[in-house]
Structure formats: structure tokens, C-alpha cells
Amino acid sequence: MSFISNLRPGGRHGLSSRETRDPIGLAVAAVNRLAQSELIDRVGLRKQAEHAVYSTTRNGFRVATAAGRTFARAGRRTAGARPATAASRGVFDLTPTDDEAMLLDVVRELATEVLRPAASAADEACAPPAEVLAAAQDVGLPVLGVPEELGGIMEERSATAGALVAEALAQGDMGLAVATLAPGAVATAIGLWGTEAQQQTYLPAFTDSSGPGVPAAALTLAEPTVLFDPFELATTALRDDDGFVLDGVKSAVVRGAEAELFVVAAMLDGIPALFLVESGTDGLEVEADPSMGVRAAALSRLHLTGVRVGEDALLGDTDGIAYAECVRLSRLAWCALAVGTGQAVLDYVKGYVNGREAFGEPISHRQSVAFMVADMAIEVQAMRLLTWKAASRATRGQDFAREVGLARQLCTEKGMRIGLDGVQLLGGHGFVKEHPVERWYRDLRAVGVMEGAVLV
Structure with missing residues (x-):
């Protein structure tokens, strides 16, 4: 059975749509789509198009983040929820459950038939193909860690399923695996530590199949410092009357040029904490940051200069427990x-x-x-x-x-x-x-x- 036959019906293909984009982001999207078109092979422009994509991402840029969708503040009408922990079976048994085995079969086929053939070109272009991202969305990877009550696909906490899926995807290509798993990392974080209001506001964008598609989103902990320690961050969050002010630089941001939502790690009163930051917020700038490996994930740097967020942007607690679990x-x-x-x-x-x-x-x-x-x-x-x-x-x-x-x-x-x-x-x-x-x-x-x- 081919991979396509296993996709969920009604799945949406392509990246999430936006009403407005900055010129650099629009140019990057344009050359990426051009490089993925079969037309350029017929007219003999394949090498030129690939060079354009590579140069765009390699040479770097630093511009304001693109204005993404407006996340519905009213949110869905269901109550918030946390993923339920699985019961112990009383024996040391790492055999996947029936549900995990079924999911794993589909993901392995995705890795073999979609990720592996696209890996070399994606590594060269420093960007994941739209077809790969769409296939991952159709399988349900972005909502793997979201509770079923909130539109996810797992009844219980799915760290084991998540690990099995990540392993299977990496057999296709690690860079593309990171690119496809990045939105789900943000959705999982909101499911684990988000308040009811945060879950109602942001999770419908990941779970609603009738919407414009799953948003590009990034969990940003790393910073461009030597011997980086995730518990000693240079990025800071200062309290003010309206919420918090974030300053710092984050690195290894997956698909940062097109991300619509960031989970940013920053020091708050000497303790690391997580914050939800929407793209387009004043003071956010993104810069290309191609790396030695994992190049298909389109890594970039995120500059935060006086970024103001509300009190409701804090994700999790202020004592570092949620942050430590996140790491x-x-x-x-x-x-x-x-x-x-x-x-x-x-x-x-x-x-x-x-x-x-x-x-x-x-x-x-x-x-x-x-x-x-x-x-x-x-x-x-x-x-x-x-x-x-x-x-x-x-x-x-x-x-x-x-x-x-x-x-x-x-x-x-x-x-x-x-x-x-x-x-x-x-x-x-x-x-x-x-x-x-x-x-x-x-x-x-x-x-x-x-x-x-x-x-x-």
C-alpha cells in the first residue's frame, strides 16, 4: 500500500496562507516554489533556480518577522485539558502498543517514500519542500502531543509515541524530521503547560482541518553562545505594568522566516521561563543561520529587541519546573x-x-x-x-x-x-x-x- 493511501481524508496541502508577508519572506517563498516546480526542468533552469534558493538562505538576511494569522482570542468552546499519563503495566516492557504500532507503520512509509527522496535537495536548498510539510500535516504529526479533548489524536500522554515517530522520521532524514516536528513541539508545549485561555487561543490553529493550515511554529531555547547552558540564558524577560519585555537572541529557530508563533525561553527573575510570542510583534527580527547539519530545517536566528508581550504570554510556571521538563x-x-x-x-x-x-x-x-x-x-x-x-x-x-x-x-x-x-x-x-x-x-x-x- 502506498503512503498516499494512508493519508487522512480532507488533508490540506501546502504551507499556511498569510494575508501579508515581508518582501524578503515573499522572495524566499517564491524561489522555493520555483525550485520545486517541474516546469524549470523542462526549460533547463534547474541549476539556476537551486542556486537562487541556496544563495537566499546562505547569504543571510535580517528583517522583521512576517505578519502571521490573527489567533482567535475567543478560542474554542471546550475547557482546557492536560494529556493523561499512561498507567504502568507493572513489567519492563518497551513493546509499542497497538495504536503506536499503527502510527509507526504510516510514519515509516512517510519517511521512506517522501522524506528520503527529498533529503538531498532539501539539504542543498536549506529549506523543506512544501510537499513534505503537507504530507506530515496530513498524517497528523502537528497534533501528536495534543490531548484528544482538544482536537489531538492521543488519549494519553505520548512521549513514547513521539520518540518512536521521531526515530522513524530520522531514518528518512534528520533535517526534514526536525522541520516536520517543529510545529508539533509548540502544540505539545501548549498542551502540557498552557492555561485554558492559551489552549483555547492557539491550539485550534493546529487542530482545525477547515482552517488555513497548520502554522509554522518554533520552540526556541538555544542561543549563539559558546558552551551554551539552557539553564543560564542570556535572553531576559523583565516585568512591566502591562506584562513582560523580552530582549536577546535565539538560535537554531526552525523555519524562522515563516514562523507565525514562537515559544521563547528567557530568564525571568533569575529563573528560566517560557513565553508565547506571535510573529509580527514589534521588536522581532529574523536572520538566516545555515548550519553544518540539519540544514533542511531552515534554521535561523531570532532577535528580540524590546519585545512586549502581555501577562498571558507566560507559558507554564515561574519556578522553572515546566522549563526543566521542556529541556x-x-x-x-x-x-x-x-x-x-x-x-x-x-x-x-x-x-x-x-x-x-x-x-x-x-x-x-x-x-x-x-x-x-x-x-x-x-x-x-x-x-x-x-x-x-x-x-x-x-x-x-x-x-x-x-x-x-x-x-x-x-x-x-x-x-x-x-x-x-x-x-x-x-x-x-x-x-x-x-x-x-x-x-x-x-x-x-x-x-x-x-x-x-x-x-x-
């Missing part, structure tokens, strides 16, 4: 992405060493090669088990700080090693873009330095 859930998501990309490297390398011959036999017959592949398989499985265990504890509402710390340390160290060994085993082929291992190696290096962006 851990984000790190858990990055661990899952590392597992998926590591599995992609392993699968590709196994086929390569079995098919590549030297001196009359496959190179996999040499012990040095066979042992290296075996070590990669062991490390991927260890990463997976630690990540799944942390996710299962989060799903049940138990403390998972230790487990996610262990998983992140292992995924950071072994993930980079798997990427390096993948390049090494391919020899000269590992150094060229004809084979995807060089891209996966670059992506895996992001696991230890990225904060935020995705959430399970």
Missing part, C-alpha cells in the same frame, strides 16, 4: 532522532560492505570491517533502549531526568562515532554527496549541541 523532553526527542539516523547509517553501510568487493570478495569478509559494523549495531541498539526507557517513564509521568541524561550522553558520543565510522567504511565514497552518509554524519553532530526545536 528534558527536547533532549529526549534529539536522542530519538539520533537513533533513527544511526539506524539509517547502519542499514546503508551493511548493504555497501556486502556489495563492495576487493581482491575478489566482499569487504565485509574482512574482520576489521565486520567488527566495525557489529560495533555500530550494538551502539544503535544501546542508544535505542536508553531512549525508549526514558520515554516510557515520561509517558507514565515518572521522573526521567537520570534516564534522559544517560541517553543524551550515549547518543551524543556514539551517534557521532556511528556517523564517522559510516563515512570511514565507504572510503572515498563516504566523502562525496553521491552517498548520503556524509549528510548523516553532519546531522548526527547536532545531537550534542542542539536544544529545543523538537519536543515529545
Whole structure:
């Protein structure tokens, strides 16, 4: 069965519409759409169009964020809700439930049939194709962490399902996985820590299939500082009579040029906190910030200069508990992405060493090669088990700080090693873009330095 047959009926394709956009944002959208058109192949302009997209995102710009939709302050008429924690089964069992297995089958097909073929061009263009984003929306990824009472698709808290989905998507491509999961990270954060008014105001934009489409949204924790510590932020939030004033710079903002809603981390009275900031707010500027890896996520920097938000913009508490959980859930998501990309490297390398011959036999017959592949398989499985265990504890509402710390340390160290060994085993082929291992190696290096962006 093809992936398309599994999509939800009535799904909307394409990015969310806007009534107004800034000139730079309009230009970026225009060249992206041009590069994705089949017409340019017929008229022989493919290379020129790709160069235009690459130059637009690579050279950088710094302009005011685009004016997005007006989020309905009246909101939906249902009461607020929190995702229910799953009950413990009393045994150590990481087997996915029937619902998780069904979801996983669809997501794996999405990764194989949609993400993997589009990955190389998206990495080169530093932007995700509209078709990939639309397919992810049709599957329901943006509302994976939203309670069913508020229009989501899960009855219980879905950290485990989120980790499984992130792992499966990363086997297609980590950059595109981040781009497709970013709106859901914001929706999940609002579902977990938002007030009833915040849930009624913002979640309908993610869950209403009759609306203009899921908004681009970004969870922004990271900052462009050396040895960044997510609990010691340079971005500040100062109280005033009307609410808060935000100042600082955030980095690794997914699809920042077109985002309509940001969750921004800032220090409030010496304690990190989260704030909801709508695009188009005075004092917001976005700047392209292409990276070594995860390039398909269209990363950018967000400059906040005297950005004023109301008291109702505070997401979660002021004592840092919600923020600490946000950091851990984000790190858990990055661990899952590392597992998926590591599995992609392993699968590709196994086929390569079995098919590549030297001196009359496959190179996999040499012990040095066979042992290296075996070590990669062991490390991927260890990463997976630690990540799944942390996710299962989060799903049940138990403390998972230790487990996610262990998983992140292992995924950071072994993930980079798997990427390096993948390049090494391919020899000269590992150094060229004809084979995807060089891209996966670059992506895996992001696991230890990225904060935020995705959430399970």
C-alpha cells in the first residue's frame, strides 16, 4: 500500500496562507516554489533556480518577522485539558502498543517514500519542500502531543509515541524530521503547560482541518553562545505594568522566516521561563543561520529587541519546573532522532560492505570491517533502549531526568562515532554527496549541541 493511501481524508496541502508577508519572506517563498516546480526542468533552469534558493538562505538576511494569522482570542468552546499519563503495566516492557504500532507503520512509509527522496535537495536548498510539510500535516504529526479533548489524536500522554515517530522520521532524514516536528513541539508545549485561555487561543490553529493550515511554529531555547547552558540564558524577560519585555537572541529557530508563533525561553527573575510570542510583534527580527547539519530545517536566528508581550504570554510556571521538563523532553526527542539516523547509517553501510568487493570478495569478509559494523549495531541498539526507557517513564509521568541524561550522553558520543565510522567504511565514497552518509554524519553532530526545536 502506498503512503498516499494512508493519508487522512480532507488533508490540506501546502504551507499556511498569510494575508501579508515581508518582501524578503515573499522572495524566499517564491524561489522555493520555483525550485520545486517541474516546469524549470523542462526549460533547463534547474541549476539556476537551486542556486537562487541556496544563495537566499546562505547569504543571510535580517528583517522583521512576517505578519502571521490573527489567533482567535475567543478560542474554542471546550475547557482546557492536560494529556493523561499512561498507567504502568507493572513489567519492563518497551513493546509499542497497538495504536503506536499503527502510527509507526504510516510514519515509516512517510519517511521512506517522501522524506528520503527529498533529503538531498532539501539539504542543498536549506529549506523543506512544501510537499513534505503537507504530507506530515496530513498524517497528523502537528497534533501528536495534543490531548484528544482538544482536537489531538492521543488519549494519553505520548512521549513514547513521539520518540518512536521521531526515530522513524530520522531514518528518512534528520533535517526534514526536525522541520516536520517543529510545529508539533509548540502544540505539545501548549498542551502540557498552557492555561485554558492559551489552549483555547492557539491550539485550534493546529487542530482545525477547515482552517488555513497548520502554522509554522518554533520552540526556541538555544542561543549563539559558546558552551551554551539552557539553564543560564542570556535572553531576559523583565516585568512591566502591562506584562513582560523580552530582549536577546535565539538560535537554531526552525523555519524562522515563516514562523507565525514562537515559544521563547528567557530568564525571568533569575529563573528560566517560557513565553508565547506571535510573529509580527514589534521588536522581532529574523536572520538566516545555515548550519553544518540539519540544514533542511531552515534554521535561523531570532532577535528580540524590546519585545512586549502581555501577562498571558507566560507559558507554564515561574519556578522553572515546566522549563526543566521542556529541556528534558527536547533532549529526549534529539536522542530519538539520533537513533533513527544511526539506524539509517547502519542499514546503508551493511548493504555497501556486502556489495563492495576487493581482491575478489566482499569487504565485509574482512574482520576489521565486520567488527566495525557489529560495533555500530550494538551502539544503535544501546542508544535505542536508553531512549525508549526514558520515554516510557515520561509517558507514565515518572521522573526521567537520570534516564534522559544517560541517553543524551550515549547518543551524543556514539551517534557521532556511528556517523564517522559510516563515512570511514565507504572510503572515498563516504566523502562525496553521491552517498548520503556524509549528510548523516553532519546531522548526527547536532545531537550534542542542539536544544529545543523538537519536543515529545
